[in-house]
Amino acid sequence: xHHNLRSLNxxxxxxxxxxxxxxxxxxxxxxxxxxxxxxxxxxxxxHLEETYRVLDVAADKVWPGWTDYRNVPFLFEYRNGxxxxxxxxxxxxxxxxxxxxxxxxxxxxxxRRNLLRxxxxxxxxxTGGIIRYGATDEGDPVETVHMRFSAAGTxxxxxxxxxxxxxxxxxxVHELFHxxxxxHFIPFAFGNLHYNPDVHYATYSxxxxxxxxxxxxxxxxxxxxxxLEDFIVARDLKRRSMTAQQRGEESADDLREGTxxxxxxxxxxxxxxxxxxxxxxxxxxxxxxxFRNVGPLIDQHVxxxxxxxxxxxxxxxxxxxxxxxxxxxxxxxxxxWQRSLAGGESDFIDQEIRRRLALEPSKxxxxxxxxxxxxxxxxxxxxxxxxxxxxxxxxxxxxxRKGEVYIVDFKTVGVSVESLFxxxxxxxxxxxxxxxxxxxxxxxxxxxxxxxxxPFEAGxxxxxxxxxxxxxxxxxAAFSVxxxxxxxxxxxxxxxxxxxxxxxxPRMRIDAEGDRVKIKVLSRxxxx
Amino acid sequence: xxxxxxxxxxxxxCGLANVPPPAASSSDAGPPSxxxxxxxxxxxSERTTMAAVRRTSIEYWLSSNKTWLRAGDRTxxxxxxxGVQWRLHRPSRSYSEDRVLPYTAGGRTVPPGSAPVNLHTExxxxxxxxxxxxxxxDERDFIAGRPCSLIVAVGRADFAETVLRIWLGPWIExxxxxxxxxxxxxxxxxxxxxxxxxxxxAIGRRGALMxxxxxxxxxxxxxxxxxxxxxxxxxAPAPPDIYDLxxxxxxxxx
Numbered sequence: 001x002h003h004n005l006r007s008l009n010x011x012x013x014x015x016x017x018x019x020x021x022x023x024x025x026x027x028x029x030x031x032x033x034x035x036x037x038x039x040x041x042x043x044x045x046x047h048l049e050e051t052y053r054v055l056d057v058a059a060d061k062v063w064p065g066w067t068d069y070r071n072v073p074f075l076f077e078y079r080n081g082x083x084x085x086x087x088x089x090x091x092x093x094x095x096x097x098x099x100x101x102x103x104x105x106x107x108x109x110x111x112r113r114n115l116l117r118x119x120x121x122x123x124x125x126x127t128g129g130i131i132r133y134g135a136t137d138e139g140d141p142v143e144t145v146h147m148r149f150s151a152a153g154t155x156x157x158x159x160x161x162x163x164x165x166x167x168x169x170x171x172x173v174h175e176l177f178h179x180x181x182x183x184h185f186i187p188f189a190f191g192n193l194h195y196n197p198d199v200h201y202a203t204y205s206x207x208x209x210x211x212x213x214x215x216x217x218x219x220x221x222x223x224x225x226x227x228l229e230d231f232i233v234a235r236d237l238k239r240r241s242m243t244a245q246q247r248g249e250e251s252a253d254d255l256r257e258g259t260x261x262x263x264x265x266x267x268x269x270x271x272x273x274x275x276x277x278x279x280x281x282x283x284x285x286x287x288x289x290x291f292r293n294v295g296p297l298i299d300q301h302v303x304x305x306x307x308x309x310x311x312x313x314x315x316x317x318x319x320x321x322x323x324x325x326x327x328x329x330x331x332x333x334x335x336x337w338q339r340s341l342a343g344g345e346s347d348f349i350d351q352e353i354r355r356r357l358a359l360e361p362s363k364x365x366x367x368x369x370x371x372x373x374x375x376x377x378x379x380x381x382x383x384x385x386x387x388x389x390x391x392x393x394x395x396x397x398x399x400x401r402k403g404e405v406y407i408v409d410f411k412t413v414g415v416s417v418e419s420l421f422x423x424x425x426x427x428x429x430x431x432x433x434x435x436x437x438x439x440x441x442x443x444x445x446x447x448x449x450x451x452x453x454x455p456f457e458a459g460x461x462x463x464x465x466x467x468x469x470x471x472x473x474x475x476x477a478a479f480s481v482x483x484x485x486x487x488x489x490x491x492x493x494x495x496x497x498x499x500x501x502x503x504x505x506p507r508m509r510i511d512a513e514g515d516r517v518k519i520k521v522l523s524r525x526x527x528x
Numbered sequence: 529x530x531x532x533x534x535x536x537x538x539x540x541x542c543g544l545a546n547v548p549p550p551a552a553s554s555s556d557a558g559p560p561s562x563x564x565x566x567x568x569x570x571x572x573s574e575r576t577t578m579a580a581v582r583r584t585s586i587e588y589w590l591s592s593n594k595t596w597l598r599a600g601d602r603t604x605x606x607x608x609x610x611g612v613q614w615r616l617h618r619p620s621r622s623y624s625e626d627r628v629l630p631y632t633a634g635g636r637t638v639p640p641g642s643a644p645v646n647l648h649t650e651x652x653x654x655x656x657x658x659x660x661x662x663x664x665x666d667e668r669d670f671i672a673g674r675p676c677s678l679i680v681a682v683g684r685a686d687f688a689e690t691v692l693r694i695w696l697g698p699w700i701e702x703x704x705x706x707x708x709x710x711x712x713x714x715x716x717x718x719x720x721x722x723x724x725x726x727x728x729x730a731i732g733r734r735g736a737l738m739x740x741x742x743x744x745x746x747x748x749x750x751x752x753x754x755x756x757x758x759x760x761x762x763x764a765p766a767p768p769d770i771y772d773l774x775x776x777x778x779x780x781x782x
Contacts, residue, residue: 092579135580142580194652241648392647407686411745430651431748460654460687460747511684513659518684 037101037110040122041084044076044149045103046284047165048086051172052104053279054291058270062263063338068183069176070104073144075133076126079151079445080525081114085133088142092134116525118445123152123287125163128175130182143182145175148414165280165288166297170264177263181256185342190252193316195242196429202312202384204238207375209309209318212325216302221333225357228329230374232354233367251348253316255341258323258349265301265328268294301325312387314428326350391427394436398455401467404477406498408464409520413447417458420444433458445524450502470499477517481510490522566591567700567708570760573715576753585759586715590708594771605771614773623777654747656720658683658690662728671695671738672761681728683720687747692721694728696735700761712761713737716754718744 052070059066073088085091087106095109102108126149132141152163197205208231215227239247271291278290291297305321326349330337334356337349346352359367371377410417418426421439428434434457441451456466471478483494486507495504496519507523569588574581589596595606603616606628616623660683667678676695683690700709710726714737717725721742729737739757746752 131578132580133578135582139582141578141582194649196648196650198648246648395647395650405686409687411747429647430649431654432651459651462748463687465686513684518686 037084037098038082038120040120040124041076041078041082042101043122043165043285044124044126044168045084045086045101045108046280047168047288048074048172049103050165050278050280050285050288051169051176054169054267054271054276055173055176057274057276058267061270062177062266063180063259065184065342066177066180068180072176072179073106073133073142074172075131075144075146077146077148078120078124079149080116080118080120081112082120083111085109085111085144088134088144089136090134090142116523116527118525120149121151123163124149125152125168126150126171128171130175130178143179145172145179147171147175163287165285166291170267170297173267174260174264177260178256181259186252186256190245190248193246193249193253193319194430195246195250195315197313197315197388198241199381199385199388201238201241201315202388203377203381204234205315205318206309206312206380206384207234207371207377208238209305209322210375212322212329213302213305213309215329216305216325224329225333228333228353229357229359229363229367230371231326232350232357232359233364234371234375235350236364237368237371250315250319251350253319254323254326254350255348256323257319258321258325259327261301261320261324262327262331265298265324266331268298312384313391323349326353329353330356387427390436391429391434394427394434394455395429397436398434398457398467401455401469402473403467403469404471404475404515405517406464406466406468406477406479406500407516407518408449408503409462409518410464411462413521413524415444415521415524416461417464418461420449431460446504446506446526447521447524448502448504452501454500466500468498468500471515474515477512477515479510479512479517493526564591564765565763566766568760568762568764568766569708569712569758571713571715571756572759573754573756575716578750584715588712589766589770591766591771596766596770605773607771616774616777621777622780623773624780654687656683656685656688656690656718656747658685658688658720658724660724669695671697672758674698674738674761676738677735679728681724683724685720688720688745690718690721690742690744692717692725693741694725694737695739695757696729697738697758698735699733700736709733709736711737713740713756713758715756717742717756718746718752 055066055069059069070087074086075088076084076086078084083095085095086103086108088095088109091097091107091109094111094113096112097107097109126147128145128147131144131146133144133146134142136142195201211227211230211234215224215231218224218227239250242250268291272294276291278288278292280288280290282288301321301324305325308318308321311317327337330349330353334352337352337356340346340352340355341349346355408417418433420442421435425437426433426435426439434455435452436455438452438454438456442449452466454466454468456464459465468477477498479496479498481491481494481496483491486492490507490509492507493504494508495502496508496510498517503519503521505521505523506526507521509520509522511518511520567588567590569590571586571588573584573586575584576582584599586597586599593608595604597604597606601618603618605614605616607613608628611628613626613628614623615626660681663680663682665678665680669676669678674697676697679694679696681692681694683692707726710729714722714725717740721740721744725737725740729735737758738761740754741756742752742754744752744754
C-alpha cells in the first residue's frame, strides 16, 4: 500500500511550479492556538480538506461511481509522537476530541500520550497505507487511512521545497482510492509480489517498462497499440520462471498500486481541463499553488516510469508506475476498461489489455522477434547479469559468515534500516537488504550509528543484523555499554561499543545471551 | 527447566473422570440406550491490535476421531474417520469440503532453516526461531472449575519477541484426540507460540492449556495481544448427529 516516495522525491527536483496566489482564499479561523496544535499539523488538515474539493471535481472522471471518498477516517502520525484522528466514528482510548477543530464537518481527535520534545517543521511529507484502526460501537474494525509524516527535507535550488502541497493532496488521493478499490473491484486473494528476480526476469521487466513508456509517448494510436503488444509479449516472456501464484501477485500489485497512482495522474488530467478553484490561502498552505501547472506533476510520473524500468533487484517497486501506465493507456485506447474490471470480465489490467489485443499465437511470435530489433535486449541482459551476480555473491558471503551475532532493532522507533543508508552498493532480497561493503555512519535525531566496515544485512525492514568473525566461533559476543541503566533495565543516553560499530541512542534495551546481542532502540529523541 | 513443582501440582489435581456427567433422564419406554459422553468445551478469545479489540467465543464438541467447532457464523466439522473436513457457513447454508490433514503440534512440519534456499523467494517469509526462557511462578487460579498454575515463557528471536503467560490445568484423560490438551486454548496465538505450547504442555503429559495470554511483537506487523481462556470444560452427551453434515447445506464449488 505504501507509495514509493523515496524515488518520487528523487525526480521531483524537476518540478517547476509557477508562483502565483490561489484564486481565492478562505477566511479561516485559525484554530492552532486554541487546539494547541503545531501549525504544520493544521496545514495538513487543510490539505485534507482541499483533497475532498479536488475529488469533488475529479473523482467520477477517475473512476465512474467513485463518490464515497469522504467516508474514510484518517490517522495522521507525526515524528514527535502526536497522533491526529479525523472522522473516526469511535476514537480509541487515549484520544481527546478537539472542540474547535474540524475537517469539513468531521471531528478531529488527538492522542498526546507519547509526545516527544521534537519540533515539527515544514515541509512535511507522508507515506500512507490502509489499516484497520479502532472499532465501531458494534465492535467492527474501522478501515482507516494511516499517514506517517516525516521531514520532507530537500529543497530546490531556488530554496522552495520539492515536496509541495500538491504532492501531499495527491498522496491522499492515492490512499483514498485504495479504500474505493477494496469496496468495489479488487478481486480475491492475491497478496503482494514475493519474488526476487533472476537475470531473465529482470531483462524482460525492463523491456516491459520501455514498451509502456514508448506507448505513452506515441501520439499515433495504432503505434501506441503496437507498443502495448510489446509490453504484453515481454511480460509473457518474463514470467516463464514464475509460479501461477507469483504471476497473480504481480498483476494484483499492478492493479492495487497502479490504479491508485493512475488516480493521481488522472486527477491531474481532469484538473487541467476543469475550472477547479483552489480554496487555500498561502497562510494556510504555504507550498500550495492550486494545481495551476499540472504538466510537471504528470511528467514526474513519466520520469518515474523511466527510472523504475531500469531498477533490477526490487520488482515490487515497479507496480506503482507499471500499473498506472497500463491504466492510463487503457483509458486512452480502450474505452470501458473499468467496467470490465468492476464487472468481473477481467481480474487485472494486464488481463484486460490482453483481452482487448486478442493476440494470435503467430502474431505473438512475430512480436517476440520484433522485440529484439526495437529494444536493446543484449545490453540490458549484460547490465542485469552484473547486478544479479553481485546480489547473489553478497547473499552467499553474508550468510556464510560464522561468529557472534549483533542485532539492532529499530522497529519501536519506526525506522526502516534501509532508509538510513545510501542504496548504492546494496541489494534488495525479499524484505532484506544486503550491504556487502558496509555503510557510512549516520545520525538520526539523537541516534548515532558509526560507520560499519563489514558486510551485514537489514532484515525484515527494521533490523540491522551483523555477524562478526573476530571472536572464535561460539565465543561470547564482545560489547561494552557506557551509560546509565534505568529502573526498567533499559539504558539512557548510552553508547554501545562493539568490535564492528558504535551506537548511541537516547534509550535502548540490551539482551545478551552467549554469542548473540540484541540492541533494541526504544527512543530516537532525548527525554526530559 | 525444572518443572517439578508444576508437575507435583498437576499430579495431585483431579482429572475429568471426577467431573460427574449429567443424570440420565428416565422414560416410560424403558432405559435409554447408553450414549458416550463427549468433551464439551467453550473458549473465549480476545485479540487486540491497532487499537481494536476482537472477541470471539468458540464452542467445541470432541469425540474420538471427530471434532465439531463453532465460531461466529462458521462451523467446522472434522471427521478423521472419514478423512474429511467440512466448513459450514450458516447464513448461506453452504459448505466446503477438504481432505483432512492430521493435526500436528503447531501445524508445522519443516523446522526453520531446513528448507533449501530458493533465491526467488528468499527473505519474504519469516518464522521466528525463538530461544525460550521459562519461569515457574507461584500463581494459582481456578479456570473452568479446575485448579491451574501459571508459567511464563519469553521467546526471543532475531526479528521478533513474544511473552506467554500460560495456565496449565490437569491433563485431560479422554477418548478424544490427545492433542485436545494443547489445542483448546491456543486460538489466535502466533504459530511459534502454538508450537512451543504444544511441546511444553505435552511433555510428560504435563497439563492442559486452560488459558494463555500472548504479547507478540512480530517482525514487521503491529504488536498483537491475545487472551484466550476456557470457560466450560465438561463431559456431556453431544447433541444428536452433531458430527454429521446437516441437511439443506449446498457444497461450494471452488
